[in-house]
Each structure stands twice: as structure tokens, then as C-alpha cells.
Amino acid sequence: MKQEGKKANSKKDEYFQIEKPYTLSQAIVEADRCLLCYDPLCSQGCPAEVEPGRFIKKLRLRNLKGAFKVIKDNNILGGICGLVCPVDKLCEEKCLASGIDRVINIGKLQRFLVEYGWDIGFNPITKEKDKNVNVAVIGSGPAGLTCAAELAKKGYNVTIFEKNEKLGGILRYGIPPFKLNDDFLDREIEDVLNLGVKVKTNYEFKDKGSIENLLKDSFKAIFVSTGLTNAYRLKIPGSDSKDVFTYQDFLWQINSDKVEEIADKIKNKNVAIIGGGSVAMDVATTCKLLNANNVYCISLESMEDLPADKADLHKAIDHYVIIKPQSQIKEITTKDGKVIGVKGNEVKLLKKGDFSPSNIKEILNSEFSFNVDFVIFAIGSGVDPKIKELLPSVTFDDKGYIKVDKESLETSVKGIFAGGEVVSGPSLAVNAVRDGKRGAKSIINYLNK
Ligand SMILES: Cc1cc2nc3c(=O)[nH]c(=O)nc-3n(C[C@H](O)[C@H](O)[C@H](O)COP(=O)(O)OP(=O)(O)OC[C@H]3O[C@@H](n4cnc5c(N)ncnc54)[C@H](O)[C@@H]3O)c2cc1C
């Protein structure tokens, strides 16, 4: 099934462009800087085991098809990861070329090779004979898509159940289009669907136990990868105004067909974003690209302790986002139901990373206020509490995440496995890919017992 609407959101292209890819000659020059380490540390830095040391070596030897095959065999979403992985904390962090001049740009090479493979129409992905065994995957984010692809490659009959209209999870409805666009995402999802994976979109499990009950139906195993769909908001005066959003509401609209409507709304307006993580920075940069006026990111952490990835933080600062660290918002002021500002004061966290009220020390006489027209909360998200009802026999931990065996990702119920953010909490796309691979391997072991 081809994902529709590749060009339907071309309005988005007016505001957002993803980074330019390498040309062939640029990619070769970059790969030629690789030191060809005997035991490449970059490969150890990749959670999804994409083996950058191996694909870069093949590229250096001008075996581009071979390099593409290494990536795709190891990570069906290799192109997307090349675009969105915070490589400075992963594969590139370990690159020894930094001792000579600078690290090899692994993410960009990976993305180049995947697009190269697509452009020449080379498909290295093979599929084993049909095993006539049905497996259900719930949720189509990177964990679900990867698990489905790995099982389909081994001949299992996989059906993905997805509650949204389109596949991709946060890759489609969260990550802003200046990092990853629909064309790229659709092209890579096609690689999954070409393996014969069946898809039921707009599919909602409603009744108690309805996910679990798939095991009583024709499905022999289930992989649950429903992510975090419950974005938090602070309960402070004014937070229920119609001009106050969560990052999920906001990015969902940007990523669907409402980009023009939102752009008209926030053009030349001031926006306060509450949060200091990568998601807050992504939202802030998005607002700036939509021509908002002043955009503030207000966070409890100090500038040095901001949880945002350096690249995301620098992008926001490059777009003139104003960071207000060590600060808390106490009130969203409104007039006739419309947001007109935020009020807060500066704070000190007594212990890093602890946001409980007893750990937040207010600094005397540090009150501030900003005139803003919109407020967007980017303070994290949790598992949708409904998931528990759909899986009543499965054990959840006290934070609401599904409990699994760390190695096999099996839940407390035989035949039900889980991975991605519904297990780990907020994480990275490449970690969800790792879980999808691990989940598929464990499901195959379980089915072969
Ligand atoms: C704004 C933002 C920016 C990000 N940027 C980056 C980045 O640059 N780099 C990076 O590595 N990571 C980034 N991440 C994190 C990354 O996107 C996630 O770690 C990853 O998508 C998690 O994958 P997942 O498969 O666990 O869940 P998700 O991607 O959340 O997918 C879960 C899917 O399950 C579906 N679902 C939920 N409930 C049900 C149900 N009952 N029935 C059927 N389907 C259901 C959902 O609709 C969704 O499609 C970002 C996240 C956000 C929010």
C-alpha cells in the first residue's frame, strides 16, 4: 500500500526544507577521510547496529551498492536515522578521526547512500518463503515499522494496526518538517510495505482487552509499540485558554494539512514555549520558520544543563529564539479569553533533574513577564492510560510504562512483546529501531519454540 499525499502538503515546502544532501563527490571526499579502523568504534556507538565502519569502508572502495545494502540490511529506516539521529552522542561521538581534524559525518553519508540506492532503483532487501504465521504490530512508529519489516523479511504475515490515518508515528506527526519531510518518510515506509506488510490505519482498539484478544484470534504473537501520546500541560492559571497548546497539538497541525492556518495565526506574534528539551527547541524553530516575532523558550534548567541536544539548541539560537533558563512560569495572563502574556520568576534547582516543587528554590525579586499571544507546553509526555485497559493482563510500572524483560522485550504475558517509548519513555528514533529489531528476533525465537 503506497502512502498517499506525498505532495498534498507541498505548502509545507514553502516554510520548511530539510538539510541538503551530499553530492556523490562530496560523499566520496568525506568517506576518504575515514581511518579504516580495525575495530571501528563508530559501529559500537550505534544502538541499531548499522555498522557505519563497514558501510563507510565499502563507500571508500567505491562499492556504493554494497554500502547501501549494509545500511538497509541493518536498519530498514536507515535513511531517516541518517537525517534525525543526534550523531554527536552516538556513532560520531566515538569516531577517532576527531583526533586528526574532525569526525566523519556518518549521518550524512548514511542518508546519501540510502537516497543513492533509491535513485538507481536498487533493492537489496530479500524476503524468505511465506511461513503462514500471523503476527500483529500495534503502532507504526519506528519501533513498529522496524519490527514489522524484520518479521516480514523472515516470511511472517505481519499486520500493523495504527490509530492514525497515516503510518510513521512521531516521525510523521511529531518531528518537524525541517528535519524530516513527507517525501523522505513515505519513500522509506514504502521499503517496509514492499515486504508485504499489511496495514490497518484509522484502527482503534476500543474494548477492554482488545489488543490482548488478538492472540485468541489468528495472531500468534503481538508487538506493542504505541509510544507516548499523552502530552503534559501545567495546571496554572490561564492554561486552559484556547491559545495554549501542547507540543503534540501544535506539531500535529504543522505536520498535517493545517500548516497555512497555523502560519497565518502566528505570523508576527509572540510565542512562549515552556520546556528546555529538544522538543521545545524544535517547536521554537518551527515557530520562527513560520515567521513568528519573539519566541521564548522558558525552562527550569540552567543554560549548561538544558536537556536539549546541542544541534537542536544551536538551530533554535541561530533562528533568534530567546532562551530563558532557570525560570518558571506561574501564570498565563488572558484578556477576554485571549492569551496576552506569561508571568514567572527565576529559580534554582537544588538537585539537577528533579522538578518536584520542594527542589525548586525561587530567587527573590526575580519576577518577569513577557507579552505573548500563544503558549506551547513542551514538558514531556506519557503513555495513554487507555493502553492499560487494552492490555489488562500486562504489567505496567509505576510510571505507566510497559514492563518487559530487558533482553527479549517480552511482557508479563506470553506472546506479547513491547518496545519503543511505551517501554522506555522519551527516547530516540534509533533506539526504537533497536527495539523493533530486538522484538522481532525474540518473537521469532518464541514462535520457533
Ligand atoms: C517533536 C519531536 C522531535 C523529535 N526529534 C527527534 C530527532 O530529531 N531524532 C530522534 O532520534 N528522535 C527524535 N524524537 C523522538 C522519536 O521520534 C521517538 O523516540 C520515536 O518516534 C519513538 O518511536 P515509537 O515507535 O516508540 O513510538 P511513536 O513514534 O510514538 O509511534 C507510536 C505509534 O503508535 C500509535 N498508537 C498509539 N496508540 C495506539 C493504539 N491504541 N492503537 C493503534 N496505534 C496506536 C500512534 O498513533 C503512533 O503512530 C522526537 C520526538 C518528538 C516528539
Ligand code: SF4
Ligand atoms: S543509525 Fe544513527 S547512530 Fe546508527 S550509524 Fe546511523 S546515524 Fe549513526
